[in-house]
Amino acid sequence: MALLTENGKGCLPDYEVQGAKKVSFSPYSDNGGSVVALAGDDFCVIAADTRLSTGFSIYTREQDKLFPLSNTTILGCSGCWCDTLTLTRLLSARMQMYKHEHQKEMTTPAAAQMLSIMLYHKRFFPYYVSNILAGLDENGKGCIYSYDPIGHCEKTTYRAGGSAGALLQPLLDNQIGYKNQEGVTPAVLTQEKAVAILKDVFTSAAERDIYTGDGISIKIITKDGIKDSSFALRKD
Amino acid sequence: MAFIGKDAVPLWHNGPSPGAFYHFPGNQYGTGGFQKSQSPITTGTSVIGIKFKDGVIIAADVLGSYGSLARYRNLERIMKVNDNTILGASGDYADFQCIKSYVERKILEEKCLDDGFSLKPKALHCWLTRVMYNRRSNFDPFWNNFVIAGLEDEKPFLATVDKLGTAYSDPVIATGYGAYMATPVLRKAYEENSEMSKEEAIELLYKVMQVLFYRDARSFPKYHLGIITKEKGVEIQGPITLDSYWGPAIL
Numbered sequence: 001m002a003l004l005t006e007n008g009k010g011c012l013p014d015y016e017v018q019g020a021k022k023v024s025f026s027p028y029s030d031n032g033g034s035v036v037a038l039a040g041d042d043f044c045v046i047a048a049d050t051r052l053s054t055g056f057s058i059y060t061r062e063q064d065k066l067f068p069l070s071n072t073t074i075l076g077c078s079g080c081w082c083d084t085l086t087l088t089r090l091l092s093a094r095m096q097m098y099k100h101e102h103q104k105e106m107t108t109p110a111a112a113q114m115l116s117i118m119l120y121h122k123r124f125f126p127y128y129v130s131n132i133l134a135g136l137d138e139n140g141k142g143c144i145y146s147y148d149p150i151g152h153c154e155k156t157t158y159r160a161g162g163s164a165g166a167l168l169q170p171l172l173d174n175q176i177g178y179k180n181q182e183g184v185t186p187a188v189l190t191q192e193k194a195v196a197i198l199k200d201v202f203t204s205a206a207e208r209d210i211y212t213g214d215g216i217s218i219k220i221i222t223k224d225g226i227k228d229s230s231f232a233l234r235k236d
Numbered sequence: 237m238a239f240i241g242k243d244a245v246p247l248w249h250n251g252p253s254p255g256a257f258y259h260f261p262g263n264q265y266g267t268g269g270f271q272k273s274q275s276p277i278t279t280g281t282s283v284i285g286i287k288f289k290d291g292v293i294i295a296a297d298v299l300g301s302y303g304s305l306a307r308y309r310n311l312e313r314i315m316k317v318n319d320n321t322i323l324g325a326s327g328d329y330a331d332f333q334c335i336k337s338y339v340e341r342k343i344l345e346e347k348c349l350d351d352g353f354s355l356k357p358k359a360l361h362c363w364l365t366r367v368m369y370n371r372r373s374n375f376d377p378f379w380n381n382f383v384i385a386g387l388e389d390e391k392p393f394l395a396t397v398d399k400l401g402t403a404y405s406d407p408v409i410a411t412g413y414g415a416y417m418a419t420p421v422l423r424k425a426y427e428e429n430s431e432m433s434k435e436e437a438i439e440l441l442y443k444v445m446q447v448l449f450y451r452d453a454r455s456f457p458k459y460h461l462g463i464i465t466k467e468k469g470v471e472i473q474g475p476i477t478l479d480s481y482w483g484p485a486i487l
Contacts, residue, residue, distance in 0.1 A: 025375065027373065027377075027400065028400075029400055029402060057415050057416065059402075059406070080400075081402045082368075082369055085369070085401065085402075086401070125373070
């Protein structure tokens with residue numbers, strides 16, 4: 001009787017047939033990762049953690065998520081790794097085409113606009129990637145552009161994105177933007193302070209976010225070029 | 237029975253409706269008679285791999301499972317691509333055979349050029365990533381996890397691609413259940429000695445395959461090894477039989 005009422009229509013359900021089971025397919029996966037970028041007057045620093053994971057398992061502990069697009073532009077990506085791979089491959093191809101066509105490298109604001117268009121081009125089957133673009137503008141001043149997966153673009157001076165983005169942004173608001181503080185005079189951000197805050201911020205994220213950890217790679221962009229460094233985080 | 241509500245029982249259920257023979261399920265959205273995003277049918281379980289001092293080694297057992305049925309007991313899931321690359325596959329075996337034929341055609345076309353160049357493992361890895369990503373974007377994925385191993389400029393290379401086109405390279409790689417059970421053992425061994433010899437690596441993979449056989453219900457005590465070294469090039473060894481002790485399991 002339970003069967004009759006369960007089915008709702010007053011008849012017995014069909015037999016469950018053994019055999020091939022349909023498995024649902026999702027074209028996206030969440031591979032985690034966090035990116036933080038800070039801009040100063042004559043430099044820009046961007047960092048990303050090096051953990052690539054899915055669910056509760058870590059794929060690799062040493063995956064670079066920063067992609068240099070030119071001598072003054074770096075893109076940090078997190079989210080769906082297969083989309084990241086495809087997007088960055090397309091981007092670097094277009095950067096190269098621009099260079100050969102115009103005999104100069106694309107500026108950071110131009111690259112930022114191009115990225116926005118490329119993301120919106122896939123509006124109805126988006127690249128599931130959270131992008132942060134860091135670089136120097138035409139005047140050599142540090143600038144940061146942050147995006148949503150479908151191409152909304154905003155220019156800022158500091159930004160946290162990826163799996164620990166919501167965790168870190170308020171911390172940056174307070175420490176870099178001097179928000180919600182009384183009686184402080186904002187000091188100009190120096191390279192040393194930016195890197196120190198970056199390390200602290202990622203150490204904190206690794207404590208609370210399981211998709212962030214293992215290590216970070218840091219890139220500092222100045223007019224003289226890009227400087228690389230790295231920093232270890234907890235591996236559990 | 238004066239009032240028949242909208243929940244009334246249909247008179248004739250599960251049979252031909254008036255004017256039609258039968259309702260076939262699944263084509264009401266019109267995929268043009270082509271069924272996309274299937275599910276894997278005949279499957280292979282984990283592939284495991286690790287780098288050692290001057291080469292790479294991967295292992296995969298010989299079972300082709302049909303759901304829970306151990307249907308094919310002698311399938312080779314490791315292929316030699318060329319003299320410096322091997323490819324291992326877990327997941328749907330038919331999809332692997334399809335990819336295998338593509339790769340073989342690529343290799344043949346390249347041989348015909350006769351320019352002395354051959355496909356490098358990184359190039360194969362990159363190409364496979366594009367193939368897998370393309371199929372997932374059309375909602376018709378190849379249901380596989382591939383492991384690519386080889387020597388690139390005499391340096392060991394080990395990487396993987398999954399059905400979405402998620403690709404990465406690591407000194408230790410395990411797919412399927414191996415990701416949970418083999419990775420910790422392999423990573424520990426690699427961290428203790430990243431310069432292990434070929435013999436040590438073979439012994440390590442034997443132990444790891446044993447662990448997988450004890451706990452993975454879709455595994456089999458026979459496996460192939462794909463080894464690649466500077467001295468001997470590509471070797472596909474096997475099938476190697478695993479020892480197992482099930483004494484405590486017998487009542």
